[in-house]
Amino acid sequence: MSKNLRINNKQFIDETRKLSFIFNGKKLYGYKGDTLASALLSNDIHLVGRSFKYHRPRGIMTSGSEEPNAILQIGNDDALTEPNVRATEIELYDGLICNSQNCWPSVKFDIGGINNFLSPLLPAGFYYKTFMWPASFWEKYEYFIRKSAGLGKSPTKQDPDMYDHRYMHCDILIIGGGVSGLIAAKIASDDNKKVLLLEDKELLGGSLIYDDNDISKIDNQKSSEWLKKLIENIKNDKNIIIKTRTSLAAYHNYNFLLARQNLTDHLSVNDRNNKIRQRLYKIRAKKVIISTGAIERPQVFHNNDRPGIMLASAVKKYIDYYGVRCGLENVIFTNNDSAYETALSLHKSGTKLNAIVDIRNNSSSEIVNKVKSLGIQIYWNHTIVNTKGYKRINKVTIMKLNDKGNDVVGKKIELNCDCLAISGGWTPMVHLFTQSGGKLKFDNKDNIFVPDKTNLNQLSIGSAKGDFELDDVLKNSIKDTKKFLQIENSNFDKIDVKCSKEKEKKNIWLLPSDKPLSKTKPFLDYQNDSTAKDIKLALREGFKSIEHVKRYTTTGMGTDQGKLANMHALGIVADTTNTNMGDLGTTTFRPPYTPLTFGTIVGRNVGQFFDIFRKTPMHDWHVDNNAKFENVGQWKRAWYYPKDGESMHDAVQRESKAARESSGILDASTLGKIDIQGTDANEFLNRVYTNAWSKLQIGKCRYGLMLNEDGMVYDDGVTTKLGENHYLMTTTTGGAANVMSKLEDYLQTEWPELDVFLTSVTDHYATASVCGPNAKKIINKIFKDLDLSDESFPHMSFKEVKLGNINCRVMRISFTGELSYEINVEASYGKYIWEKCIEAGKEFNITPYGTETMHLLRAEKGFIIVGQDTDGTMTPVDLQMDWIISKKKYDFIGKRSLYRSDTIREDRKQLVGLLTDDPNEILEEGAQIVKDENKKPVNMLGHVTSSYFSPTLKKSIALAVLKEGKKLKGQKLLVPMIDKTIKVTVSDTVFLDKENERING
Amino acid sequence: MFLINCPYCGERDQSEFVSGGEAHIARPKQPTELNDDQWAEYLFMRKNIKGIQFERWNHAHGCRKWFNVARDTSNDKIEKIYKMGEQPPKL
Structure with missing residues (x-):
């Protein structure tokens, strides 16, 4: 069991601070600096969850926010537990408790796994197709479908944590603290601009900070060493405010942005007391620079989802940053040069790399030559056609590609491995750019969408813009930032960058297998279990728009929003329909970029601060005299004053009697x-x-x-x-x-x-x-x-x-x-x-x-309350208040409308009084009024607007709006209720003191 | 979230403002002389343009002044802000 997976790494991991945590009931250890994912991997745990539909075993795949598989339930407290937390993003703390989701009884043995064998019966649109008939059975189906839907469990008690909101303003907002963002920050600061720099990780530096190869050099220094000096410089720069652990959630028009900062999630539970958990920044920036980097793409082949299959860049980060080997027998599968950096990292750390499988015919760049010189076996022009190992990969089968790249030839070769690092190239993180309304264009060379037109004062730089090689990233970032900020010279103008240059490119969206497509499982969206087959089925069934294909197959609709899946889905649709990807377009990127907690969104506006309320100067007297209050707009108004345990009815009867017989005060x-x-x-x-x-x-x-x-x-x-x-x-x-x-x-x-x-x-x-x-x-x-x-x-x-x-x-x-x-x-x-x-x-x-x-x-007197007896469809004539319309005035607001063809209709609803035949029966406000309840459909004539029991008249009275009500005085009508039908008679609206004598006392 | 340059107060966040719909629809001086269709035209009919639209905005949580805005509805860009009573700009 005790494999030696941890390599000494004193740089980012504090090995003097051992932390314990519990995963699925088992106590494990990691170090300060680990993420939950790196700690699990260091314990040789890849299998962390089950997929949504087929319940296939899934492992940690990435090292960032794009993680589709390793989403866990954190905590076991009814109020504090949080579902769908990405293990790759949460920093390890002492006492962390986490559990796998979507599996029963356990992640290792999951009954739902049977779905995997039923998968031929569960194609795209399965639920739509199957549960349609008979329609009346839907309620029965729904019960079972709801039970099996969803991943984690929501907390059941109120969130006790504190959240906060804060406004921020800056000249330049920089999103992403990687090398290009840091350079841009420095250039802007040197120009005396107020800079706000956001980084979603704990440390600045992006992926270059742990870069450890000897080929990349900046100003003749190791690139990571050069970067560390820049970071020290920036940390001491008074013009730059740095917010780490802060991820941008939404980019709105006019450079208004929302970012969420995690303040306590990395602390042990005991250290969180009385601290704000998360803060939402509402940022208004004069200019925005997007330097969010790129995400590595996987490759799409048969059984590409087994635990142990990871992105090559993630394997590299776990070794170089966290000091964790993801496996002891590695195979790399790639279509580009970047995975060769992973090969060098594996080699340098003394980790066994069995082979590299590359779908290209060759590559002769500096970095590839170096790997070749190390004697590592490279299978050029080969693809993986299958993988084996149910709960952890143990073998891959590879075959040679034909000339067109659409089939495989020759004989199968089997390679052993417990970790397969895959790389399908890189996708710029253009999410924020498109959220802000920017338009993308397709770059055929790299098969990526890159930022094109925007109306905002913004700039994308670095790999977020489509530059992937170090010299392009640095030189273009410097050049573009200077132009964007209208600066002539910067301290970086003479920068000298050396790096390996990729010369060979090849991309196949769906790799061929020796088996027909119908017999394979090439996954696109790991979280929602959609495969290349599902996309093709959707196209066969007539879905054309990429937005429809997405919804029908649920590709890209998981909590990761398809960060890994979307490009391949688009590519396969384009290939199948013979469309240019640029013409196809993308699905819409919507905020938030990564999920936000509700607590962050509402901030302090909870409980009594949910809405403001207004109190009258007499409010305290009402409180002292036992008033019950009702909300009227934002006002707290005294509703009634119960005495000695009176009911509301009794209190109101007493109060109104007193007002009529002696005196009342309001x-x-x-x-x-x-x-x-x-x-x-x-x-x-x-x-x-x-x-x-x-x-x-x-x-x-x-x-x-x-x-x-x-x-x-x-x-x-x-x-x-x-x-x-x-x-x-x-x-x-x-x-x-x-x-x-x-x-x-x-x-x-x-x-x-x-x-x-x-x-x-x-x-x-x-x-x-x-x-x-x-x-x-x-x-x-x-x-x-x-x-x-x-x-x-x-x-x-x-x-x-x-x-x-x-x-x-x-x-x-x-x-x-x-x-x-x-x-x-x-x-x-x-x-x-x-x-x-x-x-x-x-x-x-x-x-x-x-x-x-x-x-x-007032109802006894027939006085209306606007908003209770009227609802925006009542004219004064409808209210029988013709007397208040001046005949002499030439104009007033609304006058012309009083004789439109619609408003002069005589069969409009009009205000009337209603008396119940049983004087003790009180009508319900809102109850419908009918004439004949047997003739179906029942014709609704109107409804009750106000209803009370009058202690002075000793009977129930009501106001109502009734179709042709003016003509119906004295008519007997019905008010059907759920358990009875109440007989009523239409009456005058004034019930008491028709002569207005009481007004004089 | 727009940033609106109130002609009386300067740039403020959209949350301080209320939109009042299409601009330059004058209330008829003699409503009684209009037939139902003409009155309905004034009362109910509003344009919904993709492109430059002239709208009324009110700085409700500020100076309470009404003013006009020429906004491109396709990208929400505010092209011009001008006071009540002024003629719409040619854009």
Whole structure:
């Protein structure tokens, strides 16, 4: 068991800090500096998961965010566990617990593995094709399909971690801290620009930092040594802010970008207490440089998915960076020179390399010649036709390619191996470029998509742009950055770079096998188990668009978003349909580039900070007096005040009875208030309300109804004339902001000639509304000198009065139908005036009531609530409020729409009252109204909008909108409920005090 | 996320603004003289252009001023910002 897989490596791994972790219940060890993947590999563990569909054993394949297989469940806490974490990205910490996903009972023996043998029965579109018939069975199928779907398990408890958001601004944002990004950062900083440099790994330097061959030289130094000096220089540069462990999630228009920084995921659990777990940066950059590098492509051949098959670049990184051998018997399979670097690393570390299989006829570059000189066996013009080993590769079978490269010839050769390093060339990471709206072009030489046109102030450099060889990367990065930043000279201008140059290229998207395609499994998307066969099937079945092929076969739809799979899928589609890949285009790259946690997205806006809420100045009094609150817009409004364990119904009955029989008090501070001033204020009101305002006198109030231009009721409220050119408008609580912006809109854009100024004063004033037959006596106790006689202070009028030094605006207006005074004071005196009213009203049993009682009281009077009895489809005529439409005014907002052919229809839904035949039966708001419930389909005539039990009338009352309602007065109709049908009679909308006598007390 | 150059406040993040739809649709001075079709044309019909579109924007969480924006809907590039009452630029 104890294979010697760990090579001494003091550079990036701290071998003095041994860390223990648990994988599938077994305790293992790694070192500080390891990723979970490198630690597993050092324990000779390749098999970490099962594939999604066929449950095939899968191993660690890569060393980065493109990993399709090694996705694990981290942690075993109900709140903190996280599914689908890439083992290649998570840094090892002491006490890490992880488990394989999508397997039962264990990753080594998985019952679902039977799917692998059933795979001929599970082609692309299997679910679509199979579970269609009979349609009524879907619900039964769904249960089983849902059970087998999905990979990891979501946490079941609330996330206890803290997350954070922060805005950042910079001159130059550089995404990716590899060699090209570092050079660009230095050039920009030397030009005195403010640079923000993001790197998703723990350390800067990209892949060059652990480069260990003797061929690449920069300024006559080993390239990694040269780079280390540059990094030291940059770390001490005050113009450059470096954020490591920070990956860019989304690149939006106008250079607005989101990046996620991991702050504690690499710490042991005990060290994370009270620390922010992740931070989301919202970055606005003047210029952006994308230096995200490239991802190595695999090759597509039969059984190319076994544990032990890895990208050649990953094998190299595990040796050179982590000091871990991925196998003791290696074979390399490649179509390009870069895998020869892996060969040199294997050789240098004393790891056995059995052979290199290269589909090219030859290569004579410097690096290949060096490998040849080491005596390593190279099979030119050969391909792998099969691999063996169920839970770990143990053999590959190779054959010679024919001249065209579309078939194999000669005899089979078997090679032993426990690790197969594959390389199919490199794909620039153009994801962010395309997310930002950039257009790609296809490069036929390297078979890659590279950045072409963009509208943004951005630049792609390095291998993200398609430069793969060190001299191109460096020289072009320097040249392009200088041009982008409009700089003449840089300190890198005389840079001297030596590297091996690739001369031979060959690319075959789907490698031939000695078996027919139907008998092979050449995987493209490892996570979703889609093969080259599936792509071809989709094309045969008529799917043409690459977007459709993707969805039908699910290629590229896993958590890795097809970072490895997409290019081969495109290549095979292009080859099969004889299309140029450039014409085919790519599927859309969407954010996030790598998955984000929900915690990061919402940041601090959780729990009580999910949304702001507004409190009135009397709020504390309501709380002290046991109020229950309801949300109205962002306001917390007192809903009702239960006493001694009363139910809501009982409390509302008591409150409304008190208001009708003696006195009640309501906190009306939340109503929207707009101060209107200017010489044209009166004309303005005439234009925005349906009724006439010209004759309103100073000190008087008037109710107004506001329409939209389409004639539908928008808002209502009372406006008071405070002075010659001065009005105070009130709006509904929820509509205040919208009314304000609508009025501003008309003033600024349609009627700029009007001399009118609007100021929102909703928060400036607090309002206590005292109502009931004893209201006058209470107000008289507070304002002893105020003449409250009907002659001096009639209904719909206003007086300004002082209480000590407090200015009070008292309005005699009523929403309940009772004699009623509203006292408005500056907000800071709100609680004082409220308590004054309560004190003065004590002898009259003044009863605080909430919004529910207010709704009941106004419904008894048939007063509408905009937004409850109206829904944006009701005209004033529909509401039977014809009286409020001025006939004399030439124009007002919405007037023309009131006689459109649609709005004058007589069979529109209209507001009516409803009385239940059983007076104790209370209708449900929203319930449908029908005439005949037996004739199907049942014709819906309308619905209940407001419904209450009136303690004064001792019966249930309701408002409803009803088709042709005006004509149906006295008609018997039905309200069918789930368990019964309620009989109702259409009535007038006013249930109480039709003569309006109570208004005078 | 746009960066919008409010003519009164300068460059601000899009989250401070509200879009108000197509610009240069004047409210008819004499609505009563329009027939249903003409009124419906004003009320409901809006263009949906691929290319340069003239729109109204409001700096709702700022100076509350309305202004006009010429935006290329194919790439969201703002070509021109001009005040209310000014004529649309030739682009």
